[in-house]
Amino acid sequence: MTAHHHDPEHYDDAFDDESFDGDFDDAYAAETDGEATYDGDQLDLAARNSLRRVAGMSTELADITEVEYRKLLLERVVLVAVWTSGSQVDVDNSLAELKQLAETAGSQVLEGLVQRRSKPDPATYIGSGKVDELREVVVATGADTVICDGELAPAQLRNLEDRVKVKVVDRTALILDIFAQHAKSVEGKAQVELAQLNYLKQRLRGWGGNLSRQAGGRAAAGAGIGGRGPGETKLETDRRRIHHRIAQLRSKLREMDTTREAKRAERQRHRIPSIAIVGYTNAGKSSILNRLTGAGVLVEDALFATLDPTTRRTQTDDGRIYTLTDTVGFVRHLPHDLVEAFASTLEESVAADLLVHVVDGSDPDPLGQIAAVRTVLNDIGAGNRAEQLVINKADLASPENLQLLHTHAPEAIVVSARTGAGIEELKRVIDSRLPHPEVEVRALVPYSRGDLLDQVHRSGEFLTTEHTADGTRIVARVHPELAVEFAAYAEDPVS
Ligand SMILES: Nc1nc2c(ncn2[C@@H]2O[C@H](COP(=O)(O)OP(=O)(O)OP(=O)(O)O)[C@@H](O)[C@H]2O)c(=O)[nH]1
Numbered sequence: 001m002t003a004h005h006h007d008p009e010h011y012d013d014a015f016d017d018e019s020f021d022g023d024f025d026d027a028y029a030a031e032t033d034g035e036a037t038y039d040g041d042q043l044d045l046a047a048r049n050s051l052r053r054v055a056g057m058s059t060e061l062a063d064i065t066e067v068e069y070r071k072l073l074l075e076r077v078v079l080v081a082v083w084t085s086g087s088q089v090d091v092d093n094s095l096a097e098l099k100q101l102a103e104t105a106g107s108q109v110l111e112g113l114v115q116r117r118s119k120p121d122p123a124t125y126i127g128s129g130k131v132d133e134l135r136e137v138v139v140a141t142g143a144d145t146v147i148c149d150g151e152l153a154p155a156q157l158r159n160l161e162d163r164v165k166v167k168v169v170d171r172t173a174l175i176l177d178i179f180a181q182h183a184k185s186v187e188g189k190a191q192v193e194l195a196q197l198n199y200l201k202q203r204l205r206g207w208g209g210n211l212s213r214q215a216g217g218r219a220a221a222g223a224g225i226g227g228r229g230p231g232e233t234k235l236e237t238d239r240r241r242i243h244h245r246i247a248q249l250r251s252k253l254r255e256m257d258t259t260r261e262a263k264r265a266e267r268q269r270h271r272i273p274s275i276a277i278v279g280y281t282n283a284g285k286s287s288i289l290n291r292l293t294g295a296g297v298l299v300e301d302a303l304f305a306t307l308d309p310t311t312r313r314t315q316t317d318d319g320r321i322y323t324l325t326d327t328v329g330f331v332r333h334l335p336h337d338l339v340e341a342f343a344s345t346l347e348e349s350v351a352a353d354l355l356v357h358v359v360d361g362s363d364p365d366p367l368g369q370i371a372a373v374r375t376v377l378n379d380i381g382a383g384n385r386a387e388q389l390v391i392n393k394a395d396l397a398s399p400e401n402l403q404l405l406h407t408h409a410p411e412a413i414v415v416s417a418r419t420g421a422g423i424e425e426l427k428r429v430i431d432s433r434l435p436h437p438e439v440e441v442r443a444l445v446p447y448s449r450g451d452l453l454d455q456v457h458r459s460g461e462f463l464t465t466e467h468t469a470d471g472t473r474i475v476a477r478v479h480p481e482l483a484v485e486f487a488a489y490a491e492d493p494v495s
Pocket residue numbers: 039279280281282283284285286287288298299300301302303304305306307328329330392393394395396415416417418419
């Protein structure tokens with residue numbers, strides 16, 4: 001009585017041809033590529049690797065400081081952190097993460113220094129004595145860059161550079177650099193460039209001064225103005241051009257936002273439930289998307305592998321369609337300019353019916369990850385969305401971690417995108433948490449109206465179907481707009 005007699009082929013054709021043409025871009029094609037292997041087919045990994053450390057993007061700003069900034073190759077680096085609060089373990093975790101970030105940016109980490117202070121030194125971030133020690137380490141290791149674990153004031157960067165005599169960047173610049181290397185879509189690139197320009201705007205003089213002193217160094221090598229120093233006039237020109245470019249990018253991004261808005265409205269019109277996969281960077285979000293949809297999205301053991309949100313459609317076991325959006329990962333102290341620049345892409349998650357929040361169960365501090373992600377979600381106005389916590393990498397996670405997470409979040413589902421463990425349960429939970437259509441209809445639908453049944457399949461749910469001589473007798477739940485179409489075939493409720 002309850003069997004569905006829909007030919008899947010026919011159904012797919014109808015879906016593709018009618019309402020969703022072009023709506024999911026190449027999603028449809030990618031989806032038919034077959035089962036996810038492993039953590040998914042890693043389609044553009046080769047492309048990504050071949051791009052790594054290719055500096056800069058071509059913009060009209062070919063000759064100004066901003067481009068030099070992007071070309072700074074952070075190769076041999078020393079890390080520095082100021083430890084103001086928290087335990088030794090917290091500091092170690094934070095420095096380990098900074099190391100990972102630096103390596104993601106393509107650097108080789110030579111050494112890490114930590115200083116305990118009640119607060120960072122206003123002039124040089126670390127205290128004066130420590131600056132001398134840092135200088136010695138830099139000389140001894142032959143480092144060309146120092147990366148500070150925080151966001152430094154322009155003056156702090158400048159002073160520190162003056163004292164240690166190599167380039168000094170902060171965590172924000174490092175994250176921006178990674179994003180700049182990874183951004184692929186036109187929109188992603190524009191967002192990152194906007195964030196970089198905003199960051200640079202306040203530090204223009206600092207960077208310029210540093211670059212001029214670094215004549216002959218890597219930073220200045222390809223830049224053209226390294227030996228000259230910017231000079232006031234040049235600075236003024238640069239500043240004006242940066243402002244102009246920022247305005248250009250803003251309006252470009254607004255346009256792209258309109259397109260996205262239209263697509264979202266279209267999905268809304270078809271009432272397709274939507275899920276956004278959110279979580280800390282490298283937690284396995286893309287792997288889970290691949291597991292759930294066979295999407296073939298890039299998976300990489302690197303931070304911020306995903307910058308462009310990818311939307312794939314998929315369906316529950318009983319055939320209800322929903323969309324899954326893979327989003328950019330979050331990190332502790334995500335630069336505010338970046339959050340702002342990515343706000344429009346992140347709105348996708350704000351608008352989702354359900355957030356699937358992925359946590360790396362094997363991380364040394366999974367609760368810290370969860371907290372950092374929730375902070376960003378709050379920032380972008382998605383703090384009160386329905387959320388399903390998913391603990392990933394169960395194959396790697398220690399029993400202690402899993403126990404801790406279970407105590408803290410008993411509702412969480414434990415999965416491994418690698419082995420596939422728990423994925424079926426995740427599907428079931430998603431199924432049960434997707435919004436259900438509100439109107440129940442009972443109808444005898446003539447065989448000539450197979451199109452109506454297709455619509456139920458897509459956007460509603462069959463409770464029962466029965467094939468009779470006169471047509472298909474159904475009980476189904478559908479949206480009000482669709483319910484109207486069944487009026488002509490309505491049957492009285494059978495007792
Ligand atoms: N052992 C193990 N590794 C996993 C699992 N899931 C993902 N990984 C690995 O973790 C790394 C990150 O996976 P991604 O899916 O790219 O993570 P992500 O959250 O999309 O990362 P970003 O897009 O960079 O924020 C890759 O090396 C994956 O192969 C898992 O369940 N077990």
